[in-house]
Amino acid sequence: MIIKSLTLKNFQCYFGDHVDNAFYFKEGLNLIIGDNASGKSKLFDAFFWVLKDQIFNADERVFVFTRNYKEKLISDKAKRNAQVGAKLNAEVTLIAESSQETLYRLTRIYGARKLDERQWEADSQSKLLVDEDKLGRWVPVRSQLHDSVLRRVISRDVEPYMWFQGEQVDGLMDLTDKSTLTNVINVLSNIQIYDELLTISTEGRGRAEKALRKAQQKVTKDQDRADSIGREIDAITLEIARSETDIEDYRASLETAKDRIEELVNQIDDAAKKTELKKEAERLRAEMIADEASLNKRLSGIYKNLFTKYWILRGSQVSLDRYSDKYKEYFTRHNKALAEATASRVRELPRDIPQPIHVNQMLVKERCFVCGREAKRESEAYKHILNLLSPGDGRSDEHVFANDGSKFFQKLYNNSLELKRTIAGVDESINSEFSLIQQYRGEIKKKENRIKEIRGEFTELLEDDSSENIVSAFRTHEANREKYQELLNRENRKLEAARVRKIQKVTELDSLVTGAVDELARAEDRIYADLVEVIRSTRNDVFDSLISELEDTANELFSEMTRRNRAITGRIRLKRMATGNYAPEIVDSDGYVIHSTNDSNIILVKLALIMAILMSRGKLSENYSLISDAPTSKMAKNYTVGFYEALSKNFRQSIVMTYDFLEGSSREEFSNFNMGRVYSIASEYPSGDRMDRSDLRVSISEVSL
């Protein structure tokens, strides 16, 4: 909803009735300009009080409920003027308009009775009245619906980021906490839709897996074995979940160690040397990761090479040569036996063919006497009849030996000849592979040593600059970095092995199934597994795309805000951490992080990010007002105009309490802005005694632009 007006009655320093303390707002940038102690923060408190029934206790620097603040809420001047026994109320009325152009009036009232000049009897709680404008008449809204109206003025999730004081900006976006940006994005974007869908599908997956296993166990040939495998699968699933948690923890600890090292290194003064060493260390680490990956790939391929590169045949040439000799002997004896068998065979006619005289007559007549066919000379039939005179023995070589393995032995011999060349190369192949492995190991060792040296050089530089504590801290964090990296690597290997075992067990369980498993159970298991992966992947797509849009929008806003200042301010980069969080940093044109950035820059970065996030969900910057008390309190003057311009361009309505533009001439900047209304406020002490708080009131005047 857009805020139309705020009026106050005897609320803190705002003495008088609603008509005496009235602010009317429009779309665009609305400003309430006032010096220190003029009532700006109390005005911000008034917005807050109407919505949340809480007030900022300036002494304790915390928000407290009205019932704990008691009569301090009421104007001192009004309390001084009241008679003993009189009841006084502090009231704030806010009127807001919904997107359907319906007006709502919210009035919060809190009273106290004057017992004597010093004592008051305050109400136990405040009262909230909510009315809706129906055809020009205010009609009360039922108390059950009050909450819904309040949420439409400002949603609870969004409120810290749209209603804030300048001193709170640091806390809204703590750049030292790497999960902050991710948490803010989670709150303000719609990414939680995908998180919830993932939770739902993961739960479904768990149930579907169990249901399938139950269905499989019903039709298994070995119930006991199936039950046992089922229990093993459950145990491995738990193991996988534990590993995943540990991996998250190790990643976070590793990130922390890296961050601490970065912080300490940045304390070193010798910038050029520091940059050079950092670049070299980064390069070496990247190369080491690549080398380790190549090494692992080669190591894991060694067993495969036994068969794919025939390493298993290493040293087998001697055996093959012996076989070759034996085969040659065999071959000679085999052929000799064949030849002898062939020679000894007498040519004779088979018993079931005509006598030779008949065969001769068939040849003369050129006709077969058995079937009556013509058998012209040179024809196949003629040749066939001729063969009957010398049929051969009609038996193949196979009939010479009871068991003839000659073909098999020949094949082996041929294979051994083919393998000879391969075997000759095996030694070289093995040596070459292991030599490469040694090379990788050597490179990795060399780089590890150089990184250690760099660490030593950083320590020396730190020692030159800093106290022993810092040097000792640096060594501790370096040791932690190594430790957590090793733990992370180990846990990743464990997780991978557990996943492989789970697949093996599931396959084993499947192999015990003898009957038809319920098709529905199978389908559910499969579909839920797919759903989980699809939702997880889509969620990451959406988040990455959100980050990319955020970075662009934040940089546009940052540029707008800083364009009047010629100093180098850098660019916002959202860096993805190993934990999956994103952390904002300011980088130079080469992509290097700018450290020792001034406070103004940091505040602007945070505001740019918050505004970018609010704008990413268009509804937020369109449907809610941004209300801020002194947002530029920590900014350099040159940035403030840029900030207001960005606000006026990108938010449908903003209401800002500020001490900027106190000088009338500085308000010329407004000419290009989308302006709402501008007020000037000042504290007044009619009696002239500025020490007398019980005489305090606020004067309000609208500024015409």
Added chain:
Amino acid sequence: MRCDRDEVLKRFLKNAELRKRSGIPEGELEKVSFSQDSNNLLVESLKAMIYTYCGGDANPTIQRSIQTRIKRYVSQR
């Protein structure tokens, strides 16, 4: 409505993992909508999930909608 179901579905239809697991080519996947059955069990289960979730239903109802869709598909085969 908890969210805009068409918007949410559109996001999913751009996802490479969905393309891979459903086996539906990119051009065809873009045409999927709530008004027509895609004849693909994974896509229909996903649609059921999005529809009931965005409609504001609770977890058990969402799970049942997916199971109903799967059951219908299996019984039709």
